[in-house]
Amino acid sequence: MIVGVPREIKDHEYRVGLTPDGARALHQAGHQVLVEISAGEGSGFTDEEYRQAGASIIQSAAEVFERAALIIKVKEPLLSECRLLHAGHILFTYLHLASSAELTKKLMESRVTAIAYETVEAKDGTLPMLRPMSDIAGRMSVQIGARYLEKTQGGRGLLLSGMPGVEPAHVVVLGAGVVGSAAVRIATGMGARVTVINLDLERLRILDEQYQGRIVTRAATQAAIEESVPTADLLIGAVLVAGARAPKLVSRRLVGRMRKGAVIVDVAVDQGGCIETTKPTTHSDPVYFVDGVLHYCVANMPGIVPRTSTGALTNVTLPYVLRVAADGVEPVMRSDAGFRKGVNLYNGDVTCPAVADAHGLRFTPLI
Incomplete structure (x- = not known):
């Protein structure tokens, strides 16, 4: 699978969705990793470190979104990024959709598969990525x-x-x-x-x-x-x-x-x-x-301590990213009930009951 890591553009957001070590793990597993130029600089990771890890450095966010199937971010996409998303994308990031009806609507219109870090559950009911x-x-x-x-x-x-x-x-x-x-x-x-x-x-x-x-x-x-x-x-x-x-x-x-x-x-x-x-x-x-x-x-308070935050985030997201990249999102959804709870939007439908309740939208169960 082609995995894309765009640069974060939220105000003073210095984190990045994947460390060079994470990129190396994906590369070694046979996946192609595209990292937008300078995406890791705020966290202290150079483009050369990503290259040495096997990633390709891409000159624009638009190209990352165009070529990648799985988009790994830290924060929810800004409205300017939503236009780059489409039905073939899997978006994996913090979403917090219950607080934004506008973002929810834009992502529904894109028909992207939107997976929220903050609602994925571990087997013990905890929220490992939050x-x-x-x-x-x-x-x-x-x-x-x-x-x-x-x-x-x-x-x-x-x-x-x-x-x-x-x-x-x-x-x-x-x-x-x-x-x-x-x-x-x-x-x-x-x-x-x-x-x-x-x-x-x-x-x-x-x-x-x-x-x-x-x-x-x-x-x-x-x-x-x-x-x-x-x-x-x-x-x-x-x-x-x-x-x-x-x-x-x-x-x-x-x-x-x-x-x-x-x-x-x-x-x-x-x-x-x-x-x-x-x-x-x-x-x-x-x-x-x-x-x-x-x-x-x-x-986005942790965004101003990005070296610590990016490392801590990749530690918990990478196992899920590797599974999705290897098997595709649908098989992982079917086999893992906790991961399924992280899928907030699928094929234009709201698949998280809390998001549906927050905005008065119809809830569509995944299974």
């Missing part, structure tokens, strides 16, 4: 929040850890999955006072045992949210419903009760955000204020 980027984003959320708490950035002027005789900042984390757990880890390590709110009490029990009383765990009730959010210096949205829009847990009214200069980092923004005042931003223009509260809502 986990590494969620882990990175969770860790970064605290690092970024700490920076924006600085007065020069518009924040309250707080050091996350406080000082002897001066209390630390209060970090409230909504969700205790991969993102939330990573955020708790970094915030606790930096000396903040941490409260984590989650529906699953077993996850809270695990975190409580892990941190031995150093964090506060609360069941996700409206009362818990109403009491905790106004006291947060840094509020991290880390809620995930696989493939679906994130639920709005924090209202505009509640944001208005937060202190001026408090910071919100909504990691769930790529699925619509879990805070009512959330709207997507970019690395070029990452923040805005609502009622004096600073919001950071960049949808």
Whole structure:
């Protein structure tokens, strides 16, 4: 199979869909790999490294899309890329279609087979291709929040850890999955006072045992949210419903009760955000204020640590890419129920129930 790797064009997106080692594995398996010129530079991979791995360097994205059957990306295609897709393509990337009716419609019109990293399930029900980027984003959320708490950035002027005789900042984390757990880890390590709110009490029990009383765990009730959010210096949205829009847990009214200069980092923004005042931003223009509260809502946070992110992503995507390239997408769909859940669109139909529900579209089962 011919596998294409175009350069990412989303704002400040420095990741690439495949490392040179990944290209080598595909080449050694007998597949042809086409990499757009300079696609790996943002992650520190040169065109020569891809050539030495057996890939061909292609001068334009249009040629990559024209020649390849399997398109490997990191982020969802921008509308300018959608015109390059057609019914013969298999698109394998993060899609987050539940948050974009326009992109869903464009991809349906192209009749591309669109497979979302974030909804492919492993045999144990986990999301193997979402986990590494969620882990990175969770860790970064605290690092970024700490920076924006600085007065020069518009924040309250707080050091996350406080000082002897001066209390630390209060970090409230909504969700205790991969993102939330990573955020708790970094915030606790930096000396903040941490409260984590989650529906699953077993996850809270695990975190409580892990941190031995150093964090506060609360069941996700409206009362818990109403009491905790106004006291947060840094509020991290880390809620995930696989493939679906994130639920709005924090209202505009509640944001208005937060202190001026408090910071919100909504990691769930790529699925619509879990805070009512959330709207997507970019690395070029990452923040805005609502009622004096600073919001950071960049949808591709791991894109600014691309060397780490690209390596971690290829580690988990490559086994699936090799299977699809070897056998074709239909046999893999039939034989692997978890992979089948990753197929969001097929032959112009919506094959992911969460995406269909989000946009009021008809759901068509694959089998």
